[in-house]
Amino acid sequence: MQLKGSDEDGFGIEIVLQQGDRKAPSCVHGPTLLFEKVCKGEEKDRRFYACSACRDRKECNFFQWEDDKVSEARLLAREEENRSKMPRFTHQEYCSRFRKFLALPLGRRFCQDCQLLLLPGEWEIHASHKMSQADDITEARLSRPSLMLKPLENKKSNAQYLFADRSCHFLLETLAKLGYRKVLCVGTPRLHELIKIRNQEGKSDPMKTLLLDIDFRYAQFYGQDEFCHYNMFNHHFFGGQAASGVLRAFLSEEDGEKVIMVSDPPFGGLVKPLAHSFSQISETWRKLQTSEGSVVEMPIVWIFPYFFEPRILECFPSFTMLDYQVDYDNHPLYKHGKTGRKQSPVRLFTNLTPRDIVLPREEGYRFCKVCQRYVWSGNKHCTKCNLCPSKDGRMWKHCSECQKCVKPSWRHCQSCSRCALPDHPCGNSPGLEGCFNCGSLKHKRRACPLKDKRRADNKSKGGRNLPKQPMKSNSKRKSGAQRRANKLKKMTE
Numbered sequence: 437m438q439l440k441g442s443d444e445d446g447f448g449i450e451i452v453l454q455q456g457d458r459k460a461p462s463c464v465h466g467p468t469l470l471f472e473k474v475c476k477g478e479e480k481d482r483r484f485y486a487c488s489a490c491r492d493r494k495e496c497n498f499f500q501w502e503d504d505k506v507s508e509a510r511l512l513a514r515e516e517e518n519r520s521k522m523p524r525f526t527h528q529e530y531c532s533r534f535r536k537f538l539a540l541p542l543g544r545r546f547c548q549d550c551q552l553l554l555l556p557g558e559w560e561i562h563a564s565h566k567m568s569q570a571d572d573i574t575e576a577r578l579s580r581p582s583l584m585l586k587p588l589e590n591k592k593s594n595a596q597y598l599f600a601d602r603s604c605h606f607l608l609e610t611l612a613k614l615g616y617r618k619v620l621c622v623g624t625p626r627l628h629e630l631i632k633i634r635n636q637e638g639k640s641d642p643m644k645t646l647l648l649d650i651d652f653r654y655a656q657f658y659g660q661d662e663f664c665h666y667n668m669f670n671h672h673f674f675g676g677q678a679a680s681g682v683l684r685a686f687l688s689e690e691d692g693e694k695v696i697m698v699s700d701p702p703f704g705g706l707v708k709p710l711a712h713s714f715s716q717i718s719e720t721w722r723k724l725q726t727s728e729g730s731v732v733e734m735p736i737v738w739i740f741p742y743f744f745e746p747r748i749l750e751c752f753p754s755f756t757m758l759d760y761q762v763d764y765d766n767h768p769l770y771k772h773g774k775t776g777r778k779q780s781p782v783r784l785f786t787n788l789t790p791r792d793i794v795l796p797r798e799e800g801y802r803f804c805k806v807c808q809r810y811v812w813s814g815n816k817h818c819t820k821c822n823l824c825p826s827k828d829g830r831m832w833k834h835c836s837e838c839q840k841c842v843k844p845s846w847r848h849c850q851s852c853s854r855c856a857l858p859d860h861p862c863g864n865s866p867g868l869e870g871c872f873n874c875g876s877l878k879h880k881r882r883a884c885p886l887k888d889k890r891r892a893d894n895k896s897k898g899g900r901n902l903p904k905q906p907m908k909s910n911s912k913r914k915s916g917a918q919r920r921a922n923k924l925k926k927m928t929e
């Protein structure tokens with residue numbers, strides 16, 4: 437059976453989630469994903485495999501048409517290439533290096549260029565590199581790798597935006613108050629690190645934490661039961677079954693300790709594959725449940741920008757988006773600047789009961805009795821819509837013609853019969869960019885009456901008219917990521 441995603445980025449690339457039988461080829465980031473290229477008005481509807489983790493082909497250029505026959509020689513070459521790109525040490529090796537590192541009597545060095553804790557025998561080869569010196573590398577420093585490692589923020593796919601202290605503390609305290617004693621940190625290294633520090637302080641009940649992240653630099657600091665090298669877009673454990681076993685052991689609640697997952701994926705990421713991976717984690721958790729409890733879903737907090745709400749809810753209908761604005765230290769658009777608080781577009785999506793998550797009054801949140809959840813103070817309850825409507829943190833206003841609340845900057849346009857920005861391209865009906873299949877402006881591709889015919893035609897032609905490499909699709913994939921980035925910029929429109 438195939439689960440088919442809707443237009444993931446609206447730019448003519450659809451993602452096809454595969455289940456079961458067919459095995460996708462692998463790049464260095466594990467099994468690739470199957471995409472479908474759809475060009476406006478053209479007869480191209482051919483599927484291809486591309487990297488699950490990297491949205492930029494400069495970072496991973498894996499490409500293969502679904503119907504390509506790949507020779508044995510090419511498969512071997514690919515395997516060899518994947519092997520050659522693996523990290524220089526195994527996790528086990530990193531662990532034994534770390535023990536040696538901690539025992540060094542004098543002179544601890546961290547190579548900033550190679551992002552590596554060095555053992556004395558290696559100092560010479562790194563002599564010309566930029567180095568942190570002994571005094572800097574205290575135990576306290578080593579317990580905060582997220583401060584030591586350079587955030588991978590230039591890379592679109594990694595986009596390592598780290599929680600500001602107050603958001604990280606808020607998350608941790610909220611989970612602790614709700615009684616969670618195990619936190620599965622998926623792409624949240626700073627939360628993982630804060631939990632460990634809190635445990636060391638010994639002031640409160642200890643919490644267990646397991647970090648799953650694609651950034652293998654963290655393997656230098658954490659044991660094999662604390663960190664797994666993991667790709668959240670294809671649920672791939674680089675450490676194989678031993679590593680997925682670590683997750684299983686963590687998820688079992690035999691000891692009565694409640695587990696919750698918190699994930700903060702890169703914002704350029706595709707929702708469908710993420711949801712698919714999170715469902716697999718949740719399913720693993722469910723199977724490990726011993727008591728026939730009433731809770732059927734694993735508790736999850738998914739941190740993502742507010743404008744992904746429809747897509748996330750499409751995948752997880754039981755989720756609610758909370759008003760809490762997540763702050764980052766190194767986000768290009770959101771920092772605590774000198775000019776005061778800018779609003780962050782990033783929110784919590786969760787299947788926890790919204791009223792249980794108490795948002796801090798001192799940061800400007802209040803409780804709405806009607807909605808039974810904490811909301812941003814500027815989010816005024818609308819009696820006509822019967823909800824607190826604001827998504828972006830501004831005060832929305834009710835439009836009686838549209839019969840719903842809209843952004844404050846929007847005006848009702850008579851010719852479009854809807855609210856829009858005052859300088860909108862007037863006359864275009866909402867959402868009708870047209871059909872990628874036949875070019876008609878009357879419907880979307882999904883509803884195209886010619887869709888199946890085109891595909892059948894394509895197959896019978898054996899795809900002869902297709903380009904060797906999806907040049908357009910590549911630029912479109914880029915523009916998809918670009919568009920998501922632009923959305924972040926546009927949040928104050």
Ligand SMILES: C[S@@+](CC[C@H](N)C(=O)[O-])C[C@H]1O[C@@H](n2cnc3c(N)ncnc32)[C@H](O)[C@@H]1O
Nearest residue numbers: 597598599623624625626649650651667668700
């Ligand atoms: C937006 S940052 C979130 C960091 C979080 N705010 C924190 O402070 O702990 C995204 C995180 O996901 C990780 N990441 C990026 N791509 C990933 C992938 N394909 N699989 C797993 N982790 C990934 C990054 O290394 C990074 O730690």
Ligand SMILES: [Zn+2]
Nearest residue numbers: 463465487496
């Ligand atoms: Zn890849």
Ligand SMILES: [Zn+2]
Nearest residue numbers: 547550562565
């Ligand atoms: Zn170096």
Ligand SMILES: [Zn+2]
Nearest residue numbers: 804807817824
């Ligand atoms: Zn309300």
Ligand SMILES: [Zn+2]
Nearest residue numbers: 818821834841
């Ligand atoms: Zn309203």
Ligand SMILES: [Zn+2]
Nearest residue numbers: 835838848855
């Ligand atoms: Zn209106």
Ligand SMILES: [Zn+2]
Nearest residue numbers: 849852862863
């Ligand atoms: Zn108009």
